[in-house]
Amino acid sequence: MKNQAPEMPEDEIEHRLERYGLNPCGEIVGSQFHCNLSEIHLNLIDPDNEKEQTEAFQAGALSVAALLNHKFQEPRYQYSRELDPIVGVSFTGLFDFFVHAFGVEWLRWWEEGRPNTPQGYHFQEREKAYLQKWRQIVHETVWDYCDRHNIKRPNRCTTVQPSGTKSLLTGASPGWHPPKAVRFIRRVTFGKNDPVARACLDYGYNVIPSQSDKDENGNLLHDPFDPRCTEWLVEIPVAVPWADLEGADDIDISKFSVLAQFDFAMQVQKHYVTHNTSATLELREPEIEDLGKAIYQSIQNDEGYISAALLARFDAYQTFPRLPFEPIDEVTYNQLMQGVKQRQKTDDFYAALMQYDNGEQDEAGPTGCDSDKCMFPESFDQ
Template sequence: MEIIGSNFHCNLSEVHLNQIDPLNYKEQEEAFTAGALSVAALLNHKFVEERYRKSRELDPIVGVSFTGLFDFFVNAFGVDWLRWWTEGRPETAQGLEFKRQEEEYLTRWKDIVNRVVWNYCDRHNIKRPNRCTTVQPSGTKSLLTGASPGWHPPKSQRFLRRITFRKNDPVALACIDYGYNVIPSQSDKDENGNLLNDPFDPRCSEWLVEIPVAVAWADLPGADEIDISKFSALAQMDFYMQVQKFYVRHNTSATIELREHEIESLGTRIYEAIRDDEGYISAALLARFDAHQTFPRLPFEPITKQEYQQTVKEVEMRRKTDDFHAALKRYDLGEIAEAGPAGCDSDKCLFSDQKSQ
């Protein structure tokens, strides 16, 4: 028998919460029902490879994920919720009420997913998965609607989103016609190790398409007063634990950003969550660098409102066509290779069918 924990396979769907009205419970039920049915239906698939069949028989897992949770709660609770974040999400009377409502939403969605998946399995005589909910890594696909990734806060109210393509990729060429700026990727350097600046340089192999993005609530009165980069690591940990405890049965894809002075307090909090069996599984830790020049050409680079407006104006001035689909058809011969550096940040699943050696 293969070791439990290896050879699990991708069976995911994703709900874009930033597109849903927090007060429209019917719309929420329909969205999570659709997500649940789309993964449940795949349990009928008959795998050719024996190791896949064995994994399915042993543990038929599915995963209904979401993205844009932070945006959803801003829409639900307003700027006061953001201000509470700047205070560290303390357990004040207002804070406890916010947490109660977060729990209510998360629990409702989890219950919808479980009910729909299990009912489907019972009707079709399929073994029930015992884990149906997750928050998957939020690559490019998860951000196409302007959502903040997964449960995470956005990098800023406004930012430059840089997406990696191979040089001369049809989508990237269409982006150029649409007015977006293109620069060489971080991997393209000259003989002295300096980053290239000309995307058409023969030494350039990958492109970064720069897209100015503003979150849906960027112009909400008072939102510009909130510095998202100052949200504490403990506040992020607290919100992550809400998601892990009340929605997720698998693991939550989580990256907690911290500064050096937060290391000890966050380490203590993680230890307590493990010691007290609160449901913590894992989280990635990422150092914050307030000087964006530390890592040039970041995937997300915060910009001011004025910079955003200027960048949008420049995009419009460069634009050769308002029909992106028509621009894409000019270059796409029907065989677009995967975009993005790897795995879930690409436009298709790169999971290998070959056994690892």
């Protein structure tokens, strides 16, 4: 650091070197700091509309840059902000965006493992062009804002934050990740009688007890209004935006290799992200050694790898009942959506929510990353 920034004071060097870890969700490195995040829903943007893309990323950049005006009451937070202001403009729905941009042939390339063929090289270059253009827009916008308002420039402004449940708001595949399937049931955990869950009931979605609610014999409960039930799962039938694209149903997304996922994640890490990429790589046991070699080579070659979460694939979905994601076929999806319409008491979700929400409810969920809020404490020594 002294060689790269000889003018940097010793206390700032020490402060920056303390940022050796990841925050709980893993998208930005560091300790003793607070970051400002925004997210672009790429699944809603036309790949051929450059103006729309520019405006979306400019809006995301301005929304985080403006937050740098905030003054912390806690001195150590303010000190950290002044030394190293951090913002992160993220996106979700990248996979959907590229399907719309490149068509079913891009999906078939994924199915083949994203090989280094002439067609594969073409796809990678086009992915790279989009990602680099968005990164440039973000940095130019943030830095211009900071210069005009006499704020110290962040030296990195792009990230991919975790985006699971929130992506459902617009039907996006989370972050850079492929969806779990073309059609699936998404189960979201809420506390019993949570206002959002009650609104979901009125809207027609099915609600069942969570995996943690069982009878005296250890059997799962089925009635969400059973007095023994403490948590609810709202079941939402989901179809990806390109589900009806000709040929899409012929491709089994669950068979995408972990090396294909890793290659795509590294495209994002190298050409868009300047913090880190929140990444969950799904793999089967025979893929462990190949992935280990790929990660090692990426580190050895200084290609920008920082971290990834690894998740075992479960081909037998019955192994764990009431999974957060359960792939379904088109017939099942249509049946479930028909059930939603039949149970629906209102088609105005906001009005339904207002009947139950007094603004004082407690968020709840069984895990830190499958709830309606982040459940990790601000400090792990609490």
